[in-house]
Amino acid sequence: MSGDDxxxxxxxxxxxxxxxxxxxxxxxxxxxxxxxTLPEGVDGDDLAxxxxxxxxxxxxxAQRLVHWVTDAPELEEEVxxxxxxxxxxxxxxxxxxxxxxxxxxxxxxxxxxxxxxxAEFRNVHLAEAPRGDFARAVATLLVLSTARLAVxxxxxxxxxxxxxxxxxxAVNELAYHREYAVSWTLRLGDGTPYSHExxxxxxxxxxxxxxxxxxxxxxxxxxxxxxxxxDPSALADEVHGVLAQVLTTATLAAPAPFPEPAVAGRDGRHxxxxxxxxxxxxxxxxxHPEATW
Amino acid sequence: MSTEHGTADASRPEWPLYEVFVRGKRGLNHVHVGSxxxxxxxMALHNARNLYTRRNEGVSIWVVRAEHISASSPDEKxxxxxxxxxxxxxxxxxxxxxxxxxxx
Numbered sequence: 480m481s482g483d484d485x486x487x488x489x490x491x492x493x494x495x496x497x498x499x500x501x502x503x504x505x506x507x508x509x510x511x512x513x514x515x516t517l518p519e520g521v522d523g524d525d526l527a528x529x530x531x532x533x534x535x536x537x538x539x540x541a542q543r544l545v546h547w548v549t550d551a552p553e554l555e556e557e558v559x560x561x562x563x564x565x566x567x568x569x570x571x572x573x574x575x576x577x578x579x580x581x582x583x584x585x586x587x588x589x590x591x592x593x594x595x596x597x598a599e600f601r602n603v604h605l606a607e608a609p610r611g612d613f614a615r616a617v618a619t620l621l622v623l624s625t626a627r628l629a630v631x632x633x634x635x636x637x638x639x640x641x642x643x644x645x646x647x648x649a650v651n652e653l654a655y656h657r658e659y660a661v662s663w664t665l666r667l668g669d670g671t672p673y674s675h676e677x678x679x680x681x682x683x684x685x686x687x688x689x690x691x692x693x694x695x696x697x698x699x700x701x702x703x704x705x706x707x708x709x710d711p712s713a714l715a716d717e718v719h720g721v722l723a724q725v726l727t728t729a730t731l732a733a734p735a736p737f738p739e740p741a742v743a744g745r746d747g748r749h750x751x752x753x754x755x756x757x758x759x760x761x762x763x764x765x766x767h768p769e770a771t772w
Numbered sequence: 773m774s775t776e777h778g779t780a781d782a783s784r785p786e787w788p789l790y791e792v793f794v795r796g797k798r799g800l801n802h803v804h805v806g807s808x809x810x811x812x813x814x815m816a817l818h819n820a821r822n823l824y825t826r827r828n829e830g831v832s833i834w835v836v837r838a839e840h841i842s843a844s845s846p847d848e849k850x851x852x853x854x855x856x857x858x859x860x861x862x863x864x865x866x867x868x869x870x871x872x873x874x875x876x
Binding site for chain 2: 554562659662
């Protein structure tokens, strides 16, 4: 047996002799070694807007989820929701950084997160909708993570190597978000009559907001044609099938078809719920423009 | 701090306690890392993943209901463990180890 085959020596190499394994080791950079030059045939301005659409969905939903911290039904669920918010925030950071590279402005992630008003945010309305009760958070997460997973699974093949690398990192996170939402949908839907009622009400509240997820913005359509993006209108049947299976297994009513898709948030047209959310998100950066973190 | 969102209801029974064991990347054995509350085994695994592996600590998790663990009693500490304290010959320390045998 050579030295490299020995389990201890391999483990030792991997962690550089760091004994503090409890703090976590072996972290990886999702974008290490990825070519950041804009691929030929992909429009930079379109790619920048597209990255903002995907990034803003994550950033705004993360900010909503943060409202559960210190206010979740159980400590364990609080940490779970905070973890999911952090995953989404991580995706947003990479996507908004890519937006600044693609449009040539060189704006960084903070420039996008803190320097834009509501009309410049490109997230869907479902991401900005009020938090509601725990069942509502589960229903929102179920729909958003299922649709986002369908998009990102395909984005792994994107012609943009950065988008591809971000998607490859994100699919595992999104698969876990969906599993978390599915497990709670099943528990609450197939739980007590009261939990069933609350879960059914949450799905009914969320459903009118689902159509927008499958409305192809012209930017999405163009980038899909260039091989860099995904046309969400092609994913509606697949996502509906997944959601229908989850909801019926949870003894909830089979879902109605998605409402007629119509672009709104992707064009910067938002509900009144977004402005207060951004106000909270951006306040520190606005009041202390010189601050660093 | 009860709210309309259903936070912390004192009348609600607590979820059972679980003990969590994580196998780290660098270790071969599962190591006890802490405990948590969960309504059943599957959610205990979910919660353990969220509480104890979020800093990239682990590659495998065991959870077990705390009530299913049989533990030695602190009162019996001496009868249990003191007898081995003076039996140095049970350690293989009287062998000479060749230089090229690592990790012993």
